[in-house]
Amino acid sequence: MIGKYRGNRQAVSALVRETEIHRDLYVDRELFELEMEHLFANTWVYVGHDSQVPKIGDYYATTIGTQPVVMVRDGESSVQVLYNRCPHKGTRLTGEACGNTGRFFRCPYHAWTFRLDGSLAGIPLKAGYDGTGFTDGHAARGMTPVRHVHNYRGFVFGKLSDVGPGFEEFFGESLSSIDNMVDRSPEGKLEVAGGPLRYMHACNWKMLVDNLTDTCHPMIAHQSSAGTTVDVWKSAPPGTKKPMAVEIYAPFASSYEFFQGMGIRVWDNGHGHTGVAHSIHSDYSAVPGYFERMVAAYGEERAKAILGETRHNTVYFPNFTVKGPIQLVRLFKPIAADKTLVESWAFRLVGAPDMLLERTVMYNRLVNAPTSVVGHDDLEVYERAQSGLSANGNEWVNVQRLYAPDEAERHNVTTDGTSEWQMRNQFRTWVKFMTMSP
Numbered sequence: 208m209i210g211k212y213r214g215n216r217q218a219v220s221a222l223v224r225e226t227e228i229h230r231d232l233y234v235d236r237e238l239f240e241l242e243m244e245h246l247f248a249n250t251w252v253y254v255g256h257d258s259q260v261p262k263i264g265d266y267y268a269t270t271i272g273t274q275p276v277v278m279v280r281d282g283e284s285s286v287q288v289l290y291n292r293c294p295h296k297g298t299r300l301t302g303e304a305c306g307n308t309g310r311f312f313r314c315p316y317h318a319w320t321f322r323l324d325g326s327l328a329g330i331p332l333k334a335g336y337d338g339t340g341f342t343d344g345h346a347a348r349g350m351t352p353v354r355h356v357h358n359y360r361g362f363v364f365g366k367l368s369d370v371g372p373g374f375e376e377f378f379g380e381s382l383s384s385i386d387n388m389v390d391r392s393p394e395g396k397l398e399v400a401g402g403p404l405r406y407m408h409a410c411n412w413k414m415l416v417d418n419l420t421d422t423c424h425p426m427i428a429h430q431s432s433a434g435t436t437v438d439v440w441k442s443a444p445p446g447t448k449k450p451m452a453v454e455i456y457a458p459f460a461s462s463y464e465f466f467q468g469m470g471i472r473v474w475d476n477g478h479g480h481t482g483v484a485h486s487i488h489s490d491y492s493a494v495p496g497y498f499e500r501m502v503a504a505y506g507e508e509r510a511k512a513i514l515g516e517t518r519h520n521t522v523y524f525p526n527f528t529v530k531g532p533i534q535l536v537r538l539f540k541p542i543a544a545d546k547t548l549v550e551s552w553a554f555r556l557v558g559a560p561d562m563l564l565e566r567t568v569m570y571n572r573l574v575n576a577p578t579s580v581v582g583h584d585d586l587e588v589y590e591r592a593q594s595g596l597s598a599n600g601n602e603w604v605n606v607q608r609l610y611a612p613d614e615a616e617r618h619n620v621t622t623d624g625t626s627e628w629q630m631r632n633q634f635r636t637w638v639k640f641m642t643m644s645p
């Protein structure tokens with residue numbers, strides 16, 4: 208069946224209006240396929256952190272959009288990203304896992320081998336290809352590298368197509384959120400702390416991205432979790448030391464005024480962040496010895512500036528988000544129009560006291576884990592939205608809050624913390640990269 212949207216840029220553009228979005232962005236299978244072909248090919252998509260592959264031969268198999276790729280350490284300071292496909296019969300060289308492959312990838316089907324840069328190293332019974340023109344074909348070129356790869360302070364991104372801007376131009380000032388997370392290490396270095404928490408969501412990936420700057424929902428959707436925490440804490444005997452879990456949960460129950468005042472910064476190409484003035488991460492207890500190590504590393508003024516940034520969620524459009532003050536990142540892996548795998552990765556600040564990692568890991572468990580009591584509040588509303596969108600009579604999703612008619616022409620602005628400007632920014636960017644010409 209020929210769909211409505213393939214080859215019809217006008218129809219795709221018409222789905223995003225100034226203040227409303229057509230439901231097909233969340234439910235239509237053809238649009239999902241087109242997102243994989245255009246949006247997830249023309250933008251820089253997060254692959255992984257280079258500390259996941261510390262030793263030569265270490266690899267990590269993942270996806271860019273729905274494309275299977277493998278990140279591999281092929282030199283002391285060099286990481287490759289290759290399509291995870293044997294050029295012989297198409298077999299994946301590795302499962303979706305990590306490990307060390309030694310000096311070569313070896314296909315489990317016919318034992319063709321490849322160097323860590325993907326080039327073909329050996330084939331059993333090679334003489335059988337003599338005189339066949341083999342060296343001129345695709346197979347002789349080995350595993351195909353992803354067209355564009357950039358390692359920014361340990362964070363590895365890939366861009367599948369030649370369409371779209373270069374790395375620096377695409378991210379611009381938004382890289383300051385990655386900078387801040389790395390700078391929080393007295394040694395300027397992050398290390399991934401174990402594997403991710405994986406949480407399957409029966410909803411479209413964009414619902415999670417929309418939610419990152421949706422500050423009108425925490426006090427409602429998280430009433431049952433954060434609100435209950437606050438109530439229980441109120442009845443604690445006087446003098447009780449505030450548990451770390453209460454420090455983490457309670458800010459989710461903050462007032463509209465709190466979120467209004469925090470502000471949202473909006474950057475070009477769909478990037479932005481909540482928590483400009485303050486955030487839910489602002490009032491955590493000091494960790495003994497940490498500030499002193501930061502001052503020793505950076506000087507007092509710079510240390511205060513680094514720790515004074517308490518950005519909440521930074522959106523790296525399309526599907527990556529960073530939480531610097533708590534050293535967590537999340538990746539929303541699109542699986543289908545109504546299926547998304549959420550990965551939440553914790554990081555250790557090299558040279559910082561262990562208690563920071565303890566807080567990071569606790570936050571990840573309490574908020575992002577499949578067993579959390581915050582994350583499933585969100586999942587419940589996403590799944591209700593995913594099924595509610597099939598209701599007829601209104602095909603549009605509203606993103607009108609604090610809309611200003613001239614906002615598409617304005618750049619790098621800070622808005623009211625309850626504005627949906629950043630969501631509109633994401634959808635304008637969605638159209639831009641979905642309809643971009645080579």
Ligand SMILES: [Fe+2]
Pocket residue numbers: 418424425428429585
């Ligand atoms: Fe939420």
